[in-house]
Amino acid sequence: MPHPTFNMTPPDVQLEKALTGIEGLDEITSGGLPKGRPTLICGSAGCGKTMFAIEFLVRGILEHGEPGVFIAFEESPEDLAKNVASLGFNLKELEEQGKLIVEYIHIDKSDIAVAGDFDLEGLFLVLQSCVESIGAKRVSIDTLEALFSGFDNHALLRQEIRRLFRWLKDRDLTTVITAERGDGALTRQGLEEYVSDCVIVLDHRIIDQVSTRRLRVVKYRGSVHGTNEYPFLIDDGGISVLPISSLGLDHPASKERISTGVPRLDIMMEGKGYYRGSSVLVSGTAGSGKTSLANFFADATCRRGEKCLYMAFEESPSQIKRNMESLGLNQEQWTSKGLLTYYASRPSLHGLEMHLVKIHKMVKEIRPQVIVIDPITNLTSLATMSEVNAMLVRLIDFLKAEGITALFTSLTSGTQSILEATDVGVSSLIDTWLLVRDIESSGERNRGMYVIKSRGMAHSNQIREFRLSSEGIDLRDVYVGPSGMLTGSARLTMEAEERAAAVTAEQEIENTKIRLERKRQALEAQWAVMQAEFANEEEEAARFISQKKSVQGHLMEDRNEMARQRKSDDAEPLNVKPLNLHPPTLKPSAVNGRKGE
Amino acid sequence: MMEDATMEPARETSAGGETFLLKLYVAGQTPKSMAAIENLDRICTEHLQGRYRVEVIDLARNPKLARTDKILAIPTLVRNLPTPISRIIGDLSDVEQVLVGLNFRKL
Numbered sequence: 124m125p126h127p128t129f130n131m132t133p134p135d136v137q138l139e140k141a142l143t144g145i146e147g148l149d150e151i152t153s154g155g156l157p158k159g160r161p162t163l164i165c166g167s168a169g170c171g172k173t174m175f176a177i178e179f180l181v182r183g184i185l186e187h188g189e190p191g192v193f194i195a196f197e198e199s200p201e202d203l204a205k206n207v208a209s210l211g212f213n214l215k216e217l218e219e220q221g222k223l224i225v226e227y228i229h230i231d232k233s234d235i236a237v238a239g240d241f242d243l244e245g246l247f248l249v250l251q252s253c254v255e256s257i258g259a260k261r262v263s264i265d266t267l268e269a270l271f272s273g274f275d276n277h278a279l280l281r282q283e284i285r286r287l288f289r290w291l292k293d294r295d296l297t298t299v300i301t302a303e304r305g306d307g308a309l310t311r312q313g314l315e316e317y318v319s320d321c322v323i324v325l326d327h328r329i330i331d332q333v334s335t336r337r338l339r340v341v342k343y344r345g346s347v348h349g350t351n352e353y354p355f356l357i358d359d360g361g362i363s364v365l366p367i368s369s370l371g372l373d374h375p376a377s378k379e380r381i382s383t384g385v386p387r388l389d390i391m392m393e394g395k396g397y398y399r400g401s402s403v404l405v406s407g408t409a410g411s412g413k414t415s416l417a418n419f420f421a422d423a424t425c426r427r428g429e430k431c432l433y434m435a436f437e438e439s440p441s442q443i444k445r446n447m448e449s450l451g452l453n454q455e456q457w458t459s460k461g462l463l464t465y466y467a468s469r470p471s472l473h474g475l476e477m478h479l480v481k482i483h484k485m486v487k488e489i490r491p492q493v494i495v496i497d498p499i500t501n502l503t504s505l506a507t508m509s510e511v512n513a514m515l516v517r518l519i520d521f522l523k524a525e526g527i528t529a530l531f532t533s534l535t536s537g538t539q540s541i542l543e544a545t546d547v548g549v550s551s552l553i554d555t556w557l558l559v560r561d562i563e564s565s566g567e568r569n570r571g572m573y574v575i576k577s578r579g580m581a582h583s584n585q586i587r588e589f590r591l592s593s594e595g596i597d598l599r600d601v602y603v604g605p606s607g608m609l610t611g612s613a614r615l616t617m618e619a620e621e622r623a624a625a626v627t628a629e630q631e632i633e634n635t636k637i638r639l640e641r642k643r644q645a646l647e648a649q650w651a652v653m654q655a656e657f658a659n660e661e662e663e664a665a666r667f668i669s670q671k672k673s674v675q676g677h678l679m680e681d682r683n684e685m686a687r688q689r690k691s692d693d694a695e696p697l698n699v700k701p702l703n704l705h706p707p708t709l710k711p712s713a714v715n716g717r718k719g720e
Numbered sequence: 721m722m723e724d725a726t727m728e729p730a731r732e733t734s735a736g737g738e739t740f741l742l743k744l745y746v747a748g749q750t751p752k753s754m755a756a757i758e759n760l761d762r763i764c765t766e767h768l769q770g771r772y773r774v775e776v777i778d779l780a781r782n783p784k785l786a787r788t789d790k791i792l793a794i795p796t797l798v799r800n801l802p803t804p805i806s807r808i809i810g811d812l813s814d815v816e817q818v819l820v821g822l823n824f825r826k827l
Contacts, residue, residue, distance in 0.1 A: 226787065228790065228792065229790070230792070234806065234807055235793075235807050235808075235809055236806070236807070236808045236809070236817055236818075236820060236821030237808070237809055237810050237814075237817065238808050238809070238810040238811075238812050238813065238814040238815075238817035238818045238821060239752075239755070239756075239759070239810030239811035239812050239813035239814050239817075240752050240755075240810055240811045240813070241752065241793040241794060241795060241796075241809045241810045241811065242752065242793065242794055243792055243793055243794070244747045244779070244793075244794035245745065245747070245779065245786045245791035245792040245793055245794050245796065246792045246793075248747065248779050248780075248783040248786035248787075248791070249786045249787045249790075249791070249792070251783055252783045252784045252786060252787045253787065274793070
């Protein structure tokens with residue numbers, strides 16, 4: 124049987140694929156399992172092989188209208204129907220509709236005596252008759268390795284299995300074959316040698332008593348596929364695989380802004396709040412009001428008529444509701460309207476990946492605009508920091524791709540450096556990071572809040588005092604002065620002191636003004652006295668001058684008379700100028716010059 | 721030449737007790753199928769002396785019977801009577817195994 128190898132496939136002949144309908148798997152395999160070819164599913168006991176095989180068929184029937192045949196070597200049809208009923212699959216109904224055949228083939232070695240050569244033509248005939256009777260397009264065989272326990276002649280079995288795969292391919296049947304995981308090999312009997320198209324490994328690991336199922340596409344000839352290990356979950360909706368790490372950084376960024384639920388916090392962010400679709404981290408020490416901030420954000424979301432999913436890993440929903448009532452928030456009104464959904468779960472209930480899958484499923488179901496995870500730090504108890512970070516990267520990528528605004532709270536240990544390791548690890552993924560912090564001073568604890576970063580907006584860089592009261596959250600300016608930052612009663616004291624100081628200053632100004640006015644008045648009085656004195660002096664001087672002048676005049680007349688009498692020459696008359704004694708230009712307005720300014 | 725028919729007419733005898741009711745499933749005229757028919761004929765003739773009835777079923781003609789009768793291996797010989805039902809697979813060339821499988825030794 125020639126296989127088209129990858130480099131020989133012409134570009135326009137794409138490998139045809141059959142969508143499995145299993146959530147997430149079709150994304151990893153970019154379109155499903157190879158159509159008309161067998162796919163090997165291997166894994167150890169209890170890792171979900173049978174579930175995979177049956178869901179592949181049921182989804183094929185329900186979603187793609189392809190009838191299917193289930194060949195069961197291990198479980199009876201009754202057991203199988205019971206086992207998958209919990210997933211909401213009604214096998215009996217599908218069988219009655221002629222879309223499904225569950226064929227149970229029991230092999231008991233003790234019943235069979237071998238006497239000579241044989242082949243498994245009977246199995247082919249069983250298969251053929253099943254496939255033909257309903258026109259099946261899909262086949263699941265669970266598990267083929269049961270044949271090995273039934274028959275001793277393994278050389279013959281291998282030959283027959285090889286023939287079976289060829290037979291299935293020739294009939295264009297998309298087939299899932301399950302096999303038990305072997306030591307050091309993918310399957311116990313080396314079936315992977317025969318299935319060359321697609322091999323998927325399921326794994327069920329328990330780390331720290333917490334189990335996680337994982338899936339990996341080991342091989343997919345002629346197709347690109349995700350090569351990572353993807354966690355998967357089996358719950359009442361069937362299998363869901365998480366292909367999240369394949370997401371890239373190509374999500375669109377919204378310019379829309381949504382309220383934080385705290386008016387003053389909106390103001391700190393250009394008066395508008397967070398960007399829609401951004402991820403917000405609220406970190407803080409214990410009891411610093413992270414949950415309250417998260418609930419106010421949820422409240423604002425519901426007020427806009429949008430949906431909010433609240434994943435609570437610390438408190439029960441009713442406890443959160445009660446606590447929020449003390450802050451004047453009525454969350455009950457939103458939960459009853461179906462806008463707010465609380466999902467509470469202990470972190471240790473599942474593995475880390477399981478939580479991620481759970482969040483995924485809930486997001487897909489509820490389709491919220493806002494999700495709150497309170498707190499993410501509780502998840503770190505489950506795994507190492509790198510695993511938590513990897514999970515958060517996936518989660519944030521996923522939420523961003525969906526355009527969901529996410530608010531995470533994170534508990535930090537307050538006494539040490541504020542920038543705790545968890546936060547630093549996540550911070551590069553976070554768009555807006557608020558820090559709520561206890562500030563201890565003068566015998567009391569107060570809450571301070573600041574915006575450490577907020578991408579794409581001019582946010583306030585001031586610390587605000589964060590106050591919780593029955594009226595909700597209030598952010599107050601903190602006192603920042605030479606003696607440092609003050610909050611609480613210290614801030615109140617300082618404010619009172621400042622007020623007192625302001626009054627004193629006002630009085631001092633007033634006093635200065637009065638003093639100045641008095642000085643002016645005194646100067647003016649002095650001036651008047653001096654003017655009067657001067658006037659006296661001036662008068663006296665004038666009198667003196669006129670006296671002297673008249674005396675001089677008399678003397679001159681006398682001399683002239685004497686000269687006339689002596690008959691002398693004409694003498695020049697003596698000219699005397701009167702003294703100019705005006706006061707300097709000193710005006711009172713020059714003293715008061717500043718008053719009007 | 722092969723028919724879904726009784727290979728040998730029932731020769732009921734009272735001489736050794738029960739009658740064996742055997743079904744041989746084959747698929748087409750493959751060497752294994754032909755060998756099985758021949759081998760069974762010989763074994764019955766030698767060991768059962770007429771206390772048997774054999775039905776040869778060709779699944780190539782009637783594939784649905786493979787499903788209803790749960791036949792995986794070809795050829796398969798099923799002993800329906802005497803109970804319990806037992807199965808022997810192979811071309812019946814190993815006579816010892818056939819006799820053990822059919823519980824002839826006890827007779």
